[in-house]
Amino acid sequence: MRLNSRFSLLVIFLLVIGTSLIVYRYSVAGIPFTPGQTHTVWSVEAKVSFTADDAPVNLSLALPAAQPSLTRIAERTASPGFGLRFDEDNSKRRAEWSIRQASGLQTLYYVADFQVANNSAYAAPLFSVTPPPRFLGPLKNSAKALLERIHQTSANDLSLAYALIAEFQTPQQDVQFLLQGAPASQRIVELLSQADIPARTVKVLLLEDGARRQSLQTWVQLIADEQVHLLDPKGEHKATQPLLIWEQGDKSVIDLIGGHGAKIGFSMLKQRMPISGASANSAVLNGTVLNGPPSAHGNDGLLNLSIHSLPLNDQSVFKGILLVPVGVLLVVIMRTLVGLSTSGTFMPVLIALAFMQTSLLTGVVGFLLIVGVGLLIRSYFSRHNLLLVARISLVIISVVLILALFSVISYRMGLSEGLKLTLFPMIILSWTIERMSILWEEEGHKAVLTQGGGSLLVAILSYLVMSNEWVRHLTFNFLGLQFIFMALVLMCGSYTGYRLLELRRFGVFRSSET
Amino acid sequence: MSFALVKPDVMNMKRLSLFNHPLASPIRTYRALHDQGIMGMNCRNLRYIARYNPRRLYPLVDNKLKTKTLAIEHNVNVPELLSVVREQPDIRTVQSVLNDLNGFCIKPAQGSGGKGILVALRAENQEEGQPVQWTRTNGKPLSRNEISRHLSNILAGIFSLGGRSDVAIVEELIQVDPLFQQFTHEGVPDLRVIVFKGLPVMAMMRLSCHDSHGKANLHQGAVGVGIDIAQGVAVNAVQHGQPITHHPDTQQPLIDLKIPHWQNLLRLACSCSDMTGLGYLGVDLVLDKHKGPLLLELNARPGLAIQVANNAGLLPRLQSIEALESIPASLDERLALLHHLY
Structure with missing residues (x-):
């Protein structure tokens, strides 16, 4: 590789800075390299x-x-x-x-x-049991009916408490009546006390x-079988x-x-x-x-160049931000060394960041659903004569509607995961849909599958790397790594050799060598 | 400098063996490609495009309208420009211009990779007194509405990089030279010449076929025929990256392809390079039945498939040009140089 000397100096300079910061953090601040x-x-x-x-x-x-x-x-x-x-x-x-x-x-x-x-x-x-509250009037009947009902279906104090919480999840008429006067957590404690179970x-x-x-959050603490238990009255956690x-x-x-x-x-x-x-x-x-x-x-x-000198609130923000260069580096490697084509250069990193919030499966399914339905809607719009800006805007509105629809459907089906779909970068997704749709019209579905698949593959890889506990530990604790990333990107940027997929593309030349 | 056509059956047998896959032994493949001087994408971008093509000259080739104007100034032959559609209202008025034609071709000025090119032919059994009917090259009818929508899409910037708003140019249709008629299906065959520092380096004929839907782009399935740069005769042919010997639709043996007016085509390619000032340039030429060699378009980032079509790497030739102390100014001297350069 022919590199001009100033360029190699820059790379070496960055590597030295990065390495010395890492060594400093390791030896002086005592941060280990592994999270274990x-x-x-x-x-x-x-x-x-x-x-x-x-x-x-x-x-x-x-x-x-x-x-x-x-x-x-x-x-x-x-x-x-x-x-x-x-x-x-x-x-x-x-x-x-x-x-x-x-x-x-x-x-x-x-x-x-x-x-x-x-x-x-x-x-x-x-x-101990607080003095049992006195339910008055019609409340008394409701409480009594409820306690009798769950007493039938429970074996001990703890299962009674669980059954009670389950009742409050899907309130029937008597429970709804109870809920009118006080929040669920308070009513659950009152009912448990009524049943001689110490609770607060x-x-x-x-x-x-x-x-x-x-x-x-308000939770319920109770003593059953001389053990202290902690229960979420909403039954979520x-x-x-x-x-x-x-x-x-x-x-x-x-x-x-x-x-x-x-x-x-x-x-x-x-x-x-x-x-x-x-x-x-x-x-x-x-x-x-x-x-x-x-x-x-x-x-x-000042020598302590760590994010840990910031207030907690900002540290949490940086924990995510410091992972972005990892994803970016991966995209650079995938494009210059492997030769994968993605639609939208850094779109996969943004998608991977969304995956971090949603979990991988929900994220991938959500991405495919949104892009798939978006492509269908977009193909309908392409029948009309529309200017580009108007069409893109329609796609954005459609994406918002799709997000809303999927969120409602998944929530109705009891999948709270679906609500996280709103974390997807909407504008970026809309442009992806627009570009893929044009690609479809011009080059056919194969090109769409290659590019879309390439983007998704890079996004999943970025997600896997960025969500790795060790990678998170290193990027958060060793700011020097960022200089190493910079040096690596610089080196990738000056690589004139073949990309991995070019070896396959030009594979015919191998046989005619002799 | 001649390469024998590799027999396809031998190639297929080799491909069947998984062990022989180019990625099975990446280092050996890497070395083999390197030894033959095959140029990769990174090398092209860094060593040649970034070094020899100044950014400020890109608009000259990325905008077909500018290329055309420049070509006319420098007496380079181009297909005749019939009309330019710059604004939405022009779409209505342009239809009346089209009515008198036998066919036309609409291109986005800033389109890349053959995107957004619409070719319209006058329908054959036209009724008297009726409005003109158009068809696509594959014979399917093309309504006026479709033409308007295509023009509107071009203006909106669908086909230009980054969605910038664009203008549409309407050109006369190219009459395929009868010599090429038997080597093509539906589309116009064009000649891609790579010109480096004013010297032609490598050439390839791109023949459209059924697979490529009349398009002459190799990645869309067109046939690429490598052409001996000094002689203008076929040396090798590929489709879908694999060697072939006959045109898949017309069954003509591709090795018979000999390009007439070869010296004129090379001359044209060299003058294109001179007029733009770009050091590493892809020149797309066509041979018109009546007008002879015409410049179709220029490309500041020419693709690498030309190496596969020629079964030869670009790097040895580029490096021998880089080693030259000076490049003669006159076209004749440059073309004479070709015979003992590679």
């Missing part, structure tokens, strides 16, 4: 905002107490100007912020890191990697999924005096921390900007 030798750490950020009334302010926020399978390893707050006190007793913790004078919009942060590990200090909360509502936070602006019990004492999550309009939103991020102990954990985690720039913490400052 790590703890999983959930960082949860609660952002409380409210408007102060130009008066002394006192805000009390419920904090998660001991958890069965999560151990708190660090917690931080950011509250400029506020005094902070933790109010703890054996089962409850609250943060109390106060300030003499404040006005306007105030924002307070609480960040805690939880390591996934069985908590030995955790003692199951004990609570708790506020839980479902942990989902990279989730932002989440809110707390199982207690085995990662979750954090935020508040379990029937107290409010936020108490605010001297302000109004308090809102709380949660962001969370799953991180992999080296096993080398809590010191390394905090070294990495403390980079999080809270009370000032990272240097204020005496950390490694």
